[in-house]
Amino acid sequence: MIFQPAIIALLLASVISVAMLLAAAPFAIQIIRHWDIASGSERQLQLERRTYLFSTLAMFVMATQLMALMLFVFNADKMSVMFVGAMCAVGTLNVNAWGFPALIAQMAVFFLAASWLAVNHVDTRAPDYPLVRIKYAALLGLLPAVAAVLWLQLEYFMNLRADVITSCCGSLFSEDTKGLTGDMAALSPVPAMVAFYAAIALAFATAAFHAQTKRGGAAGYAVAATSVAAFVAALTGIIAFVSLYIYEHPHHHCPFCILKPEYDWQGYWLYVPLFAATACGAGAGAVQPFRNVESLRNVIPQVSARLAALAAAGFLIFAVIATVFVARSNLMLIET
Amino acid sequence: MSARPSTLAFLLLGSLLAAFAACFTDAVWLRAERGPELVSMRLLAAQLGLSDLALFTEARYTRHPAQADLHSGFQDHPLALEHFPSGSLMVPRYDGLVREATTPD
Amino acid sequence: MTVWFEKQRHLIDFTLASLIRRKGRNLGLLFVYTLLVFVLASVMLYTHALRHEAAVILEGSPEVLLQRLVAGRHDLIPPGYIERIGTVRGVQQIRGRLWGYYYDSVVKANYTFMVPEDGSVAKGTLVVGPALERERGLARDNGISFRAYSGQLFSFTVAAVLPQASELASADLILMNEGDFRAFFAYPAGHYTDVALSVANPKEVRNVANKLANLLPDSRPILREEVQRTYASVFDWREGIMLALLSAAILAFSILAWEKASGLSADEKREIGILKAIGWETGDVIRMKLWEGGLISLTAFLVGFVAAYLHVFRAGSPLFEPVLKGWAVLYPRFDLVPVIDGLQVATLFFFTVFPYMAAVLVPIWRAAVTDPDAVMRA
Numbered sequence: 091m092i093f094q095p096a097i098i099a100l101l102l103a104s105v106i107s108v109a110m111l112l113a114a115a116p117f118a119i120q121i122i123r124h125w126d127i128a129s130g131s132e133r134q135l136q137l138e139r140r141t142y143l144f145s146t147l148a149m150f151v152m153a154t155q156l157m158a159l160m161l162f163v164f165n166a167d168k169m170s171v172m173f174v175g176a177m178c179a180v181g182t183l184n185v186n187a188w189g190f191p192a193l194i195a196q197m198a199v200f201f202l203a204a205s206w207l208a209v210n211h212v213d214t215r216a217p218d219y220p221l222v223r224i225k226y227a228a229l230l231g232l233l234p235a236v237a238a239v240l241w242l243q244l245e246y247f248m249n250l251r252a253d254v255i256t257s258c259c260g261s262l263f264s265e266d267t268k269g270l271t272g273d274m275a276a277l278s279p280v281p282a283m284v285a286f287y288a289a290i291a292l293a294f295a296t297a298a299f300h301a302q303t304k305r306g307g308a309a310g311y312a313v314a315a316t317s318v319a320a321f322v323a324a325l326t327g328i329i330a331f332v333s334l335y336i337y338e339h340p341h342h343h344c345p346f347c348i349l350k351p352e353y354d355w356q357g358y359w360l361y362v363p364l365f366a367a368t369a370c371g372a373g374a375g376a377v378q379p380f381r382n383v384e385s386l387r388n389v390i391p392q393v394s395a396r397l398a399a400l401a402a403a404g405f406l407i408f409a410v411i412a413t414v415f416v417a418r419s420n421l422m423l424i425e426t
Numbered sequence: 427m428s429a430r431p432s433t434l435a436f437l438l439l440g441s442l443l444a445a446f447a448a449c450f451t452d453a454v455w456l457r458a459e460r461g462p463e464l465v466s467m468r469l470l471a472a473q474l475g476l477s478d479l480a481l482f483t484e485a486r487y488t489r490h491p492a493q494a495d496l497h498s499g500f501q502d503h504p505l506a507l508e509h510f511p512s513g514s515l516m517v518p519r520y521d522g523l524v525r526e527a528t529t530p531d
Numbered sequence: 532m533t534v535w536f537e538k539q540r541h542l543i544d545f546t547l548a549s550l551i552r553r554k555g556r557n558l559g560l561l562f563v564y565t566l567l568v569f570v571l572a573s574v575m576l577y578t579h580a581l582r583h584e585a586a587v588i589l590e591g592s593p594e595v596l597l598q599r600l601v602a603g604r605h606d607l608i609p610p611g612y613i614e615r616i617g618t619v620r621g622v623q624q625i626r627g628r629l630w631g632y633y634y635d636s637v638v639k640a641n642y643t644f645m646v647p648e649d650g651s652v653a654k655g656t657l658v659v660g661p662a663l664e665r666e667r668g669l670a671r672d673n674g675i676s677f678r679a680y681s682g683q684l685f686s687f688t689v690a691a692v693l694p695q696a697s698e699l700a701s702a703d704l705i706l707m708n709e710g711d712f713r714a715f716f717a718y719p720a721g722h723y724t725d726v727a728l729s730v731a732n733p734k735e736v737r738n739v740a741n742k743l744a745n746l747l748p749d750s751r752p753i754l755r756e757e758v759q760r761t762y763a764s765v766f767d768w769r770e771g772i773m774l775a776l777l778s779a780a781i782l783a784f785s786i787l788a789w790e791k792a793s794g795l796s797a798d799e800k801r802e803i804g805i806l807k808a809i810g811w812e813t814g815d816v817i818r819m820k821l822w823e824g825g826l827i828s829l830t831a832f833l834v835g836f837v838a839a840y841l842h843v844f845r846a847g848s849p850l851f852e853p854v855l856k857g858w859a860v861l862y863p864r865f866d867l868v869p870v871i872d873g874l875q876v877a878t879l880f881f882f883t884v885f886p887y888m889a890a891v892l893v894p895i896w897r898a899a900v901t902d903p904d905a906v907m908r909a
Contacts, residue, residue: 094767095575095774096874099881106889142813143896146821150892154885161881164874171586172760172767214814351872431547432540435826442833449840453869456844460868463696464587470697471591474647475628475727477758479585480660480702483641484859486632489703490643491765492758493598493605493725 096165097247103158104240107151111233114144118226127218145210148229152203159200167349173256179346180259188246195239201372202232208373212393216385259344263329275343277330279423286327290409293320297371297402304391313398314375320405321368332412335419359411367404370397546823560791561831567784568835568883574773575875576843577851580867582766588700589759593727594736596753597743610721619746621739623731627723629712638666640860644705646712654708656690662702662861664692679715702863785890792894803898804906816899824891828884844869
């Protein structure tokens with residue numbers, strides 16, 4: 091199974107990412123121990139030069155991880171034809187115990203990478219690189235996460251066996267299933283819709299407010315918190331009712347089948363703005379702890395306001411698209 | 427004043443992107459044109475009960491990979507590893523087709 | 532925002548001017564890069580379209596094929612076998628298939644002889660596949676004779692030629708009447724080559740196959756979905772092997788890119804030195820070089836992909852023809868139905884742009900941190 095082009099590409103991306111981060115690790119430790127912007131010593135000059143390299147490498151790795159998430163989901167969806175019982179990505183991910191952990195880990199790395207990129211962006215805007223230590227410490231922290239993704243992907247792809255009969259989304263996302271996914275599917279449409287639009291409206295309002303006022307601190311954290319909440323609510327809403335409208339079927343709750351070409355890839359229209367908005371929201375929160383650093387006093391409000399504006403736009407687009415899908419559908423879930 | 431290099435580069439990239447997009451449009455067009463051939467082949471397969479594509483006609487196990495003997499790579503004598511070049515393109519590989527002749531389990 | 536944009540534009544201007552100053556080297560690199568994308572994209576587009584084609588065509592094939600095995604080889608289905616299959620619940624339609632191979636020593640080709648079940652071919656006539664029409668020069672109403680394995684000579688007239696559009700499924704087929712087939716191959720009466728079944732409820736196919744295997748322990752049921760899956764994974768696997776082999780080329784190319792990026796000529800070094808002396812920051816130089824890499828990658832990717840598309844779908848993939856031919860005399864000529872999906876494009880992107888960018892990062896940095904005085908003094 092490992093000789094699938096997309097699998098090779100994914101593993102290649104993960105291996106190179108881990109290798110680059112590993113190469114950066116000793117340097118990160120050096121930075122944490124010896125960085126002193128005021129010093130003019132030979133070592134400090136060396137370190138300053140090398141930060142350019144490793145910042146670029148790290149940016150490259152993070153950007154790769156953002157793309158790898160798309161490729162991973164895309165690939166899982168495409169491979170479903172190869173397994174008995176699989177209709178969509180759920181079946182493929184369920185072939186062995188590593189599929190969903192790999193996806194969740196990849197998603198976690200996606201958001202961590204986005205936050206890291208936000209912090210990095212802020213740091214490079216200041217002349218004295220005030221966050222360099224924190225940045226590289228975070229990089230060291232990300233290394234195990236990226237390595238875990240690689241390990242999970244390896245376990246997952248190596249253990250893919252075509253003769254395993256897997257279960258489909260119908261059994262994972264149905265009203266009768268025990269567990270979180272079943273509960274999400276069993277939510278009745280009206281409360282789910284209310285929660286969905288309320289959470290997204292709240293995230294939008296918070297982000298828009300923050301983007302307007304540029305006041306740091308609590309508002310920035312609030313953007314991150316409401317973004318994450320809206321993310322959860324949006325996924326729940328997709329499972330609880332948006333997917334039903336897209337399939338025009340009252341009991342098909344799968345959040346992965348909407349990615350399929352049969353449904354015109356409508357899922358990507360939903361997920362891309364949603365993930366982008368959440369990543370921006372999380373980024374706005376991630377830079378807040380440093381708002382009192384002297385050289386960043388002017389930078390952070392600007393950057394975080396811009397991120398918040400992007401997040402607000404993303405949530406708005408997401409809500410509009412979801413509403414269009416619901417409005418266009420021939421399914422009637424709510425009696426009028 | 428001559429155009430800035432970046433303008434030229436954007437123009438070039440833009441036209442390349444347009445060509446890239448044109449590939450997809452062309453694909454849709456060709457699909458509509460050649461789609462009926464596929465349907466007719468499916469009908470033929472149903473009518474005659476065909477189980478394989480006529481991609482490689484040189485050996486039994488490349489002509490009908492789905493129906494070859496389980497060990498057809500070595501079918502002539504034990505050291506006959508592989509005769510035909512297309513065997514390297516179309517090996518009898520059974521993912522899930524491996525089924526013993528007697529499996530009363 | 533506009534300030535940022537204007538800055539990037541100036542960087543691009545500068546990059547391009549510098550690229551044009553070293554036309555030969557950069558065009559060479561661009562050419563090799565494009566060629567690499569072209570080969571990879573051709574392989575991917577070709578196998579993917581073929582896989583799709585196989586999936587669609589095999590939709591029509593029988594749901595279950597039942598072979599009888601004797602000593603690990605398949606053997607004829609004896610009389611009475613089909614009746615016993617009929618007792619299995621869920622089996623809907625049973626038909627014994629008659630087909631076999633024939634080696635034609637005249638053109639040194641293998642044919643597949645087959646009897647259509649509906650008896651549409653009259654006695655003494657043949658319906659031949661399009662590749663046969665081409666290779667043996669057969670046309671309607673031509674006469675042809677084959678020497679049977681028994682040594683006897685049989686003569687037929689060609690009643691029709693299968694449409695060229697169906698070549699992928701029927702290139703080497705010869706359809707004949709049941710009586711002719713039995714006489715030609717000296718098939719014992721009541722025996723069949725194998726059995727094709729259809730199952731009433733598609734969800735029951737597996738159960739039916741298990742029941743058949745229990746009832747007839749010497750049989751080997753082959754399910755359509757398994758055949759389809761096998762075809763899909765055969766193509767995937769081949770494509771994967773091809774890519775794994777080609778990754779040597781990708782690696783070689785990455786090394787080339789690394790070399791090219793790190794083996795800065797004295798000119799380039801001086802250029803960077805001067806830029807830094809007049810106030811460019813290291814970050815700016817890195818950005819400029821990243822633009823350079825990005826522009827080269829994007830151009831090579833787009834040109835390579837478009838060329839591969841034209842090669843595979845418009846020109847009939849002439850480069851792959853010898854591979855398909857192998858040693859076979861009869862080989863199908865077909866136009867593939869284009870199927871391109873985002874996953875392919877994304878994977879291709881990962882395979883080509885990603886290694887290139889990864890390979891040039893370190894050299895870019897090395898170039899960017901060059902001290903101005905060190906260069907200008909040298």
